[in-house]
Amino acid sequence: MNVAMPLSPARSRIAAALARAVRPRPRTTVSQWAEANLRLSSKGSVAPGRFRIERNHALQEPMDCMSSRSSVASVACRFPIQFGKSTMETAVIGYTMTENPGPIMVCLPGEVSMKKFIVQKLNPLIEETPAVRECLSSVVSRDARNTQDFKDFIGGQLYIEHAGNPKRLKSTSVRTLLADEFTEFAASLTSGDDPVALLEGRLSAFPGVAKAMYVSTPGIKGLCRTTEKFEDSDQRHRHLPCPHCGEFHAYVWDDIHWTLDPHNSRVVRAWLVCPECGAVIEESHKPAMLAAGRWIPHNPGHPKRGYHINCLYYPIGLGPRWAELAQMWLDAQGDPAKLKTFINDRLAEPWEDPSMRAVKQNLLAERAEPYDLRVVPMAACYVTAGVDTQDDRLEVHLVAWGRNMAAWTIDYVVLPGDPARPAVWEALANLLNRPLQHASGAQLRVAACAIDGRGHRTQFVKQFVVDNQDSPTPALRLMCIFGAKANNAPVLGRPKWEEIKADGKVQKQGLHTWQVGTVHAKHVLFRRIGADAEVERDERLVHFSDQLPREFFVGIVSETFDPRKNLYVKKRGARNEPLDTWVYAYAAAHHPELHLHRYTRADWAEAESRILQGTARRIEPAEEKQPPAAASQPQPTAPARRVSRSSYTARR
DSSP, rough: OOOOOOHHHHHHHHHHHHHHHSSSSOOOOOOOOHHHHEOOOOOTTSEEOOOOGGGGGHHHHHHHHHHOOOOOEEEEOOOOTTTSSHHHHHHHHHHHHHHHHSSSEESSHHHHHHHIIIIIIIIHHHHHHHHHHHHHHOOOOOTTOOOOTHHHHHHHTEEETTTTTTHHTTOOOOOOEEEETTTGHHHHHOOOOHHHHHHHGGGGTTTOOOOEEEEEEEOTTTTTHHHHHHHHHHEEEEEETTTTOEEEOOOOOEEEEEEHHHHEEEEEEEEEOOOOTEEOGGGGGGHHHHHHOOESSTTTTTTEEEEEEGGGGOTTTOOOOOOHHHHHHHHHHTTHHHHHHHHHTTTTOOOOOGGGGGHHHHHHTTTBBOOTTTOOOOTTEEEEEEEETTTTEEEEEEEEEEGGGGGGEEEEEEEEETTHHHHHHHHHHHHHHEEEEETOOOOEEEEEEEEESSSSSHHHHHHHHHHHHHOOOOOEEEEEEOOSSSOOSSSBOEEEEEEEETTTEEEEEEEEEEHHHHHHHHHHHHHHHHHHSSSSSSOEEOOOOSSSSSHHHHHHEEEEEEETEEEEEOTTTTTOOOHHHHHHHHTTTTTTTTTGGGHHHHHHHHHHHHHHHHTTOOOGGGGGGOOOOOOOHHHHHHHHOOOOOOOOOOOO
16 A cells, blocks of 8 residues: 655645646735735825725725736726725735736826825835735845835836836836826826827737726816726716615716805705605715615726716715815805816816806807908908917918907918028018908908017017018008916017017117917907807807818817916817917007007997098008007007018918
8 A cells, every 4th residue: 555655844845836836816806905915004094904995895896907807908097086096006006916916017197296106105005015015025125126116026017107207108018007197197298298108008018918097086178188088988987876765876966965054154964865766865874875886887888997986975084074075165166276176186077167168169160150251341440460480381360350359250371381481471471461351342451460479480580570660651560479478467568679680680679579468368269259159149259250161160279278277278189370379369459559459439430430431441550549558668669561472372
């Protein structure tokens, strides 16, 4: 009879190692691993100690998408602040390092946010979670390869990067990607790279097994990449059961109601109303509702996962109560910056300025009016021009002005050619000096023109203006303009002398340059366009011809306002020259020899009378009645003369 001989201790260890190597990997999910191993630190969590999914059931499904056995390859989480986004990310990091080893990258918007993540999230994960610490201890703990932003562990590497360093991003290939605060990436990528393409390129070496998770609060509507990712997914919302009727609903901000203290107008009580049965749902029902919640796709069948939730789902003790949120909402009313912060950070929805909701490309195109280009409408009395300078062209916007500064775009022309060569400037002079037909039969000329002096062709803009300054004929007021740095600058600031180079010599006081308050002017335009949506055509203040191409309407609404930065931000992929040139033409109407924005009824009546009498072609605008200019404002040099004509390219 054969009797098995006992194995030596060394052979036992070898056999155990072999058994572990060939044993099938258990079907552990990220949430299961987190409950068994993850320890939350007081440095970055409001509930330190052992992680328990019962504290926030909504995190379970999104984090389990990053499990090794999950077929999901892309996850977008549009979550509010303080909802456990970082906890979910650290769980994925720990799970990958211990259960599903491979190269993993965590990418943040900038260096500051990267350092905060290392200090508040990564280091506590290693210090407080033994499983992760042991994984690293298998490598020499003081090895130079284990730095703050790089960790080498058994079977993989952990990279911590930021979007401000695209060169490092481009040189790294990983199997798992976590993009934290993804909304901010586009602003951080100064290289001009597309953030989605850049990050997804890091996964190309692992086809079929790569996973990516994009986590963030949203930003501005039309610019927010997190919202873009969510919309390109199955769009899952958290549905909760009504404690009264049992129906499941995704609760939104409109479902909350509150009462105010009559003495100080503070919120004293808040509750939800069931959209199905109309019953009152007190916040005391929230724990049971959250535990029974379900993620339900609103775009079923899409291969990518997307999760959206708002501040109404905060577990009690881990976020503001409903009454506190209602008070935040009331405090934000009337303050665009606070309102944007609440909508982005608490409701987890993209911000859209209410005044911009009617400023849509398709809406503008639909209400375009049937008037001919290059014909000044009967109600208009003056025409100004705005010119944008590009490396290979000039774009010219002609705007007619009437009472109340009502504006009509009467032409938009693209003049191809390098502004470093004279041909395109001759074409511009030909266009500006060509008389315009007025609907009355009279002729008008461009009264003032503002040319963008920024960019690579500043010297040629200045030279064009100087070459046309010395004529005594006030046919055209040329202005070399620059965008003001101050966001609260007036539409047209005081002119200042700048030097120019002429005949190889530098003239210290060669010409006046003007600063334009672009933010102020764009506010005027968009508020007027928004107000025009609710009035009859004759009462509108901004008019566009139906002969303008579609690209023009895309460009005129190509920017949206960010109240936190007090700046207008260009939408991705849009051309903003139509908008910029309208602003320049509006600034030209503020020329101190015109001051059209100061015209009284009598001034407009006199201008209209002269046109109707057929004298507009003989009377220069400088001869008409002018409001007194401010005594402290310097006067520019003499207006431009006409220059030689040449053919110019027809409008695009």
